[in-house]
Amino acid sequence: MAQRRIANPALFVCDLQDKFRPAIHEFEKVVSTAQKLLKASQILAIPVFATxxxxxxxxxxxxxxGLDAPGGVQTLVHADKTLFSMLTPEVRKGIASLQSPLSAVIVGIESHICVTQTALDLLQDGHKVYVIADGVSSVNKEEVPIALARLRHEGAIVTTSESWLYECVGDAGIKEFKQIIGVVKETHDSTRDVLQTLCKI
Structure with a gap:
């Protein structure tokens, strides 16, 4: 029987707010990647945390x-915070309601502040952490590779949205695979554009 490769996935969407739009490097590209992963979360019934x-x-x-909008993605927790880490008491309570440890996948801003502190807290709590390189940014683009290098050193897995989706599915035999392929095909051009902008070698 076909099984998914990643156990207990959960999607963390960090601080993607309108007021950051003019300030963050390539903000629209980060939003585009978040939209793709949110579509996949609906297909794969992956819980979503947002702050x-x-x-x-x-x-x-x-x-x-479309978070918590009619017909949109319903979050497990959609919390406001003054902490930089997403792991507020409300988010921690939501995490405690799920099977543990999580395979937490993070998108959002800023890579060197809230994304980093969220990843560090999740790692400290024993979760596996994936940071999506085509789904994070900062005001100053130079912060991003430094933050990702640090997070790799701390034990997070830095990968791309498409790589994570295929790893999450793990087997073309699972019933949701055709729908996931649909998301991949639908976002093919935007994925290439985002990678060329946010993941320059």
Missing amino acids: TQNRARLGETCLEL
């Missing part, structure tokens, strides 16, 4: 992500 940083001052999560 905003100081919502009263910095605004709501970007509307195009």
Whole structure:
């Protein structure tokens, strides 16, 4: 019987808020990757955690992500925070409701602050952590490779959205594979564009 390769996946969407749009390097590309993984999360029934940083001052999560909207992706937790890490008490309670350890996949901003501190907290708690290189950014683009190098050193797996999707599925025989292929084909051009922009060698 076909089985998925990654156990207990959970998607963490960090602080993708409208007010950050003009400041973050290639913000739209990060949103595009988050949209792709959110589509996959619906197909694969992957729980989603999302946060905003100081919502009263910095605004709501970007509307195009459709989080908790009618017909959109329903999050397990959608929390506001002043912490830089996403692991607020509310998020930790949500994590505790799931089978552990998680295979946590992170997209969002900023790579060297909130993404890094979220990844470090998840690693400290014994979870496996994937940071999506085509799904994170910062105000200053130079921060990103330094943050990713640090996170690799700390034990996180830095990979791409498409690589993670195929690893998560693990077997073309699983019933959701055709739908995942549909997402991959639908986002082919945008994926290439994002990789060429955010993941330059």
